[in-house]
Amino acid sequence: MQKPKIEFVPVKPSHNYVTNLAEPVPANKFLPEWYKKIKHIPVNPSDLHMKDNAKGCPAIQDILSTGYIIPAWSWINIVQEQSGPIVQQGIDSFFPQHEIIGMHKSYQVDGVPIEQLASGGILKLHSPWRVYTSKGWGVLYSDPFWTEKRRIKLLPGLVRSDVYGSVNFPFEINPPLEVGESVQILQGDPLIHVQIVPLDEETEFVVRKSTEEDAAKHWEEGVTVLSVNKNSLRKVHKEYDKNN
DSSP: OOOOOEEEEESSGGGTTHHHHSOOEEGGGGOOHHHHHSOOOOOOTTOTTSOOOGGGOHHHHHHHHSSEEEEOSSOEEEEEETTEEEEEEOGGGOOOHHHHEEEEOHHHHTTSSSOOOTTSSEEEEEOSEEEEEOTTEEEEEEOOTTOOOOSEEEOOEEEOTTTOOOOEEEEEESSOOOTTOEEEEOTTSEEEEEEEEEOOTTOOOOOOOOOHHHHHHHHHHIIIIISSOGGGHHHHHHHHHHHO
């Protein structure tokens, strides 16, 4: 399969400044502080009863380092008033207020399991970026995984970015703001996690019972793929891909 391409392009030339203010970067450039502080505790890879800590967990490593992060392109302060949310934003954004933040009204999200504003509905970010991918590939947008607790939570979505590149980002504030409360996004904060995924409609779907060969493979994977030192995990994955 040909290597897929992902391209980030400002919506229009007047938005080109975001390439300096908030250029998307590989996700491993925004590792959470808690993750960076944890020390890896190596274990004997042949002893599957010895469990690694979170720093050595392959699943956590991969979700934190796969894809790209779009940082916040402006600081944004949201204040909940009786009549509805008031949005303040940084001068560096150069966006009129109606462009940087929009809204989905109550009737658009009623019945959806999300926290609405005290005045009803939810807010959405209007992105200065269009994102395009190679044919047959899409983009999965989500809140950055395993980040420190924050009240703003991006609602995930899968976009056919091989067909269209523009997208807005609805988000909830959880717990909801009480009247008089506020929440702030700082310019440069990790805001949106972008992952490129295949859009393969021809996938063969199989559910079957396990065999002794499967059990042996499970043990082999545990020794050779999962229970490895953090620094050698990528090397093991590449070697596995080459041989399979």
